[in-house]
Amino acid sequence: MILDKKFEDIILNVSSRAALASSYLVGKKDKVSADKAAVDTMRTELNKIDMTGEIVIGEGELDEAPMLYIGEKLGSMSGPNIDIAVDPLEGTNFAANNLPGALSVIAIAGKSNLLNAPETYMDKISANVLEKGVIDLDFTVKDNINNLCEYKNKKPTDITVCILDRPRHKKIIEELKKLKVNLKLITDGDVSGALLVTDKKYKVDLFLGIGGGPEGVLAASALDSYNCFFQGRFLFKTDVDKERAVKMGIKDFDKKYELNEVVSGDSIFCATGITSGDLVSGIKIIDNEFLSETLITHKSTGLKKIIKMKQKI
Numbered sequence: 684m685i686l687d688k689k690f691e692d693i694i695l696n697v698s699s700r701a702a703l704a705s706s707y708l709v710g711k712k713d714k715v716s717a718d719k720a721a722v723d724t725m726r727t728e729l730n731k732i733d734m735t736g737e738i739v740i741g742e743g744e745l746d747e748a749p750m751l752y753i754g755e756k757l758g759s760m761s762g763p764n765i766d767i768a769v770d771p772l773e774g775t776n777f778a779a780n781n782l783p784g785a786l787s788v789i790a791i792a793g794k795s796n797l798l799n800a801p802e803t804y805m806d807k808i809s810a811n812v813l814e815k816g817v818i819d820l821d822f823t824v825k826d827n828i829n830n831l832c833e834y835k836n837k838k839p840t841d842i843t844v845c846i847l848d849r850p851r852h853k854k855i856i857e858e859l860k861k862l863k864v865n866l867k868l869i870t871d872g873d874v875s876g877a878l879l880v881t882d883k884k885y886k887v888d889l890f891l892g893i894g895g896g897p898e899g900v901l902a903a904s905a906l907d908s909y910n911c912f913f914q915g916r917f918l919f920k921t922d923v924d925k926e927r928a929v930k931m932g933i934k935d936f937d938k939k940y941e942l943n944e945v946v947s948g949d950s951i952f953c954a955t956g957i958t959s960g961d962l963v964s965g966i967k968i969i970d971n972e973f974l975s976e977t978l979i980t981h982k983s984t985g986l987k988k989i990i991k992m993k994q995k996i
Contacts, residue, residue, distance in 0.1 A: 684793025
């Protein structure tokens, strides 16, 4: 299914309005309220759309999330069948503590074109690489760096790797240091981290490590429009995690997903800044208007740009 171009403006409005709602809670040390503001507004805006929408990646399952839960139906119920993936507030700690990088994120696609990702961890890797066999989840860190250096005609000291600064990544970070690559350590926000490989201006060559599965699918939607490389593999810690995965249609718990298996058709992605970060600037309120910046991509139209908007509150 090819998404109508009109959805670009519609989804852009959804993410920017959710970002505005959350922006009022920036620096208030209350990540729950900041997230709720974004969730409430995003759900309200989605229900205004002429579509038969369904949340495939959201705030959790029905027993965990009262709104934007996985399986929730949204929209007029009379338009096209749309799958919706949302992270209304990516970087709750960033918003609560007025730190850079909080985003409101959404992706839409035709029915069954987005991988239904369970609420579990995902090992992932992304880079601006077109050829197969250069980088791979199954390669060693050293092989990935050496191959990337050869592909980009760079020395390891000219390569920058973005990775979440977590105890689980201690060995990987130590190995990267031994290889003398540059590190960009992030504390949260692995949607934006994965997207830093899309443009040379961000000066990131490789993103890797374990983060959220739903965030992996969201990032893949944008990476697809940039013709970037992405792989992901879910990590299931408990039998409950596996049971949820089975309900979503996942049979092979060790499967390595290629990008075209995560996003199998046309998609639109929007990430609006709440606080200013690497990707986009945050919300600015001036009198009864607000300024927003959104990274938007639409695969079928080739759209991939940052849009600055001024809107009435």
